[in-house]
Amino acid sequence: MTSVEFESRVVAWVRQQPEVEALIQIGSRVQSGGVVDAWSDWDYQLVLSDTKRFLHRDWLKEIAPVWCAHLERTERKVVKLSAVFAGGFEADFVLLPAWQMKLACWGLNHPQWQKWFPSMLRRGVYNLQLIGVPGYRVVLGGPEWEKRLAGLRGDWSPRIMSAEDFDFHVTSFWRHAVWVFKKTMRGEFRAAQRWHAREVREHLYALLEEEARVSGLKPRPEARQAERWLTPERLAQTSVQLTPQRAALAQALLAEVALFREATASVATLRGFKLGDYSALENWLRSELGKLSS
Structure with a gap:
């Protein structure tokens, strides 16, 4: 056939x-x-x-x-x-x-x-x-x-990220990042791997998609054809492997925490959104993850 x-x-x-x-x-x-x-x-x-x-x-x-x-x-x-x-x-x-x-x-x-x-x-x-x-x-x-x-x-304005959407993705990312860290600490490596892919990256790509859209690119939802609309820098930053091992999971989460901070600051500036202060949480998470990834 x-x-x-x-x-x-x-x-x-x-x-x-x-x-x-x-x-x-x-x-x-x-x-x-x-x-x-x-x-x-x-x-x-x-x-x-x-x-x-x-x-x-x-x-x-x-x-x-x-x-x-x-x-x-x-x-x-x-x-x-x-x-x-x-x-x-x-x-x-x-x-x-x-x-x-x-x-x-x-x-x-x-x-x-x-x-x-x-x-x-x-x-x-x-x-x-x-x-x-x-x-x-x-x-x-x-x-x-x-x-x-x-x-x-017709003459429809495209749906764009609202301030409420932005806040939802930011708070969800940090909450799930902590959850993935704790799963990693418990030795539940495959659960950490699953939740990282399912939640942490879901909210990360939502911000990367909005950043690309505001920058004049043509992103697709759900990371579809992301190789076409992510910038070379963002492509390199998203090339993170998730291996069910403590050090590898910690390194991956550290890398995506850094990328998320960049993306949220970028979108907040481009769209005029208010970005809350998550520095205490981020610093604690970076410190704990650093102990695991070394």
């Missing part, structure tokens, strides 16, 4: 499903300047009049033989079914209730009213922008859905 044949199978299957109101393709395969290679997956949004029949993995085998499938609720609060089909073809299907998608599209087409939107609608609009602005293709759904999604090209 070739890539073209796989895509044809997906479209042919969708055409036979009365619950599907639209099939929208997103991701690198339809983005301007997107890098498509042998490792690229397929990203689809299934807009459904009724999602119940699709909240399981069995229907995937109607498209092609399935090696593995995984159903999850993502951090953006949507249900995604990911599958690896025979031959290594990987596809993600986000299952979207049609009424929710139509409401978010309505919001997209009325940016002049955004300040009055409830928080759930604002989040829905933001999520649509996040995945749609880089590029999308209405595979099935016709002019009706093309018109709805035209709001992605």
Whole structure:
């Protein structure tokens, strides 16, 4: 089975499903300047009049033989079914209730009213922008859905980090840095490794992304394609290895504490945010980590 044949199978299957109101393709395969290679997956949004029949993995085998499938609720609060089909073809299907998608599209087409939107609608609009602005293709759904999604090209200000977001990431970083240090001290090296990757770096990259955006670069969320938008200096500073050994974990945390301090000061200056005084915590943490890394 070739890539073209796989895509044809997906479209042919969708055409036979009365619950599907639209099939929208997103991701690198339809983005301007997107890098498509042998490792690229397929990203689809299934807009459904009724999602119940699709909240399981069995229907995937109607498209092609399935090696593995995984159903999850993502951090953006949507249900995604990911599958690896025979031959290594990987596809993600986000299952979207049609009424929710139509409401978010309505919001997209009325940016002049955004300040009055409830928080759930604002989040829905933001999520649509996040995945749609880089590029999308209405595979099935016709002019009706093309018109709805035209709001992605509208006069919307991009979502930028607020002062509250900044404070959240700063305080979360320091809290989790201490937690990782204590796990390291207890000899729970793999727990420290896990929490470092999951939390410490999550908040670090949020600040690096904002720094890059304010500096005129085009960052992607979740460190996606970071090799393209991080500066050479930041690339070098983020080349930190996490090895489940006490000294190595301490060295990694020390390096990222230093980078985080630089990034927070940079973003605070560029955006005019107030940066709290965490010097006592940082100095204590550096002193304790220094004992472990020597």
